[in-house]
Amino acid sequence: MRMAIAFITHADCLKHEMGAHHPERPQRLTAIDDQLIASGLAPFLTRFEAPLATDEELSRVHPLDYVRAIREAAPQQGTVHLDPDTAMNRFTLDAALRAAGAAVLAVDLVMQDKVKSVFAAVRPPGHHACRARPMGFCIFNNVAVAARHAIHAHGLERVAIIDFDVHHGNGTEDIFEGDDRVIMASTFQHPFYPYSGTENPASNMFNVPLAAGAGSRELKEAVREVWLPALNDFGPELVVFSAGFDAHAEDDMAMLRFTDADYGWVTAQLKEVAERHAKGRMVSMLEGGYSLSALGRSAVQHIKAMAGV
Ligand SMILES: [Zn+2]
Numbered sequence: 001m002r003m004a005i006a007f008i009t010h011a012d013c014l015k016h017e018m019g020a021h022h023p024e025r026p027q028r029l030t031a032i033d034d035q036l037i038a039s040g041l042a043p044f045l046t047r048f049e050a051p052l053a054t055d056e057e058l059s060r061v062h063p064l065d066y067v068r069a070i071r072e073a074a075p076q077q078g079t080v081h082l083d084p085d086t087a088m089n090r091f092t093l094d095a096a097l098r099a100a101g102a103a104v105l106a107v108d109l110v111m112q113d114k115v116k117s118v119f120a121a122v123r124p125p126g127h128h129a130c131r132a133r134p135m136g137f138c139i140f141n142n143v144a145v146a147a148r149h150a151i152h153a154h155g156l157e158r159v160a161i162i163d164f165d166v167h168h169g170n171g172t173e174d175i176f177e178g179d180d181r182v183i184m185a186s187t188f189q190h191p192f193y194p195y196s197g198t199e200n201p202a203s204n205m206f207n208v209p210l211a212a213g214a215g216s217r218e219l220k221e222a223v224r225e226v227w228l229p230a231l232n233d234f235g236p237e238l239v240v241f242s243a244g245f246d247a248h249a250e251d252d253m254a255m256l257r258f259t260d261a262d263y264g265w266v267t268a269q270l271k272e273v274a275e276r277h278a279k280g281r282m283v284s285m286l287e288g289g290y291s292l293s294a295l296g297r298s299a300v301q302h303i304k305a306m307a308g309v
Pocket of ligand 1: 166167287289
């Protein structure tokens, strides 16, 4: 009998820091761990350590020149900035390789039928990372590594990426636009960083921009009216989440008004899609979420809904 759900993380992801006041901070992972324990969910999760992604796995998404440039940028000490928001300390390279490696392991676990679904609590996040450009706290595009691994190593022909982070996953769109093996369904605040996702999105992108102040009602409309018809039409063999929790009402990063329960609801909708088309296979990679309490609670609702408990 396969275990219901796996949890992948790694201590290296706690050592990556971008400065004393940077919102994308190690405490995000401990906040999730704390709420898993407080909620009583922790004993139901089987924990795995994230491996380091290989150049071959990364090269399905990023040119090897880009991977090499990131390796070369990694400092021995101090901090190096890759863009105004994204920096590396001496632990960042391994953290980024583990975050992408978690995506690979997560796909292997569900495809080998060892677990039904996986949540990866890793950082740096990935959905702003473009083919050859780090951006917005992201270095390697973890969900893209997951989707391409499912296609190349496991022979899948249709993968859906679901992105409910408050920011548009411009990196994921950059990587998959025109790739008809992948569709991306997303909600995000607009107009807002990174100011993309509304001008001529590719035909495999189902983007739903939401105005500041939008909440549960608008999320549910987007899922029912746009996401679910597109997903059921496509019939994904694997559902991959870009699981950002910064659209929560308590998160100061942006101005959407999602609740803890919304994350459970949207996940339950996608669980139905996964069970109908994908043998229940779901892989979820942490993206944003900067209010520590709301992040931990929302992640618990998301993981509970994936596990069906
Ligand atoms: Zn975000």
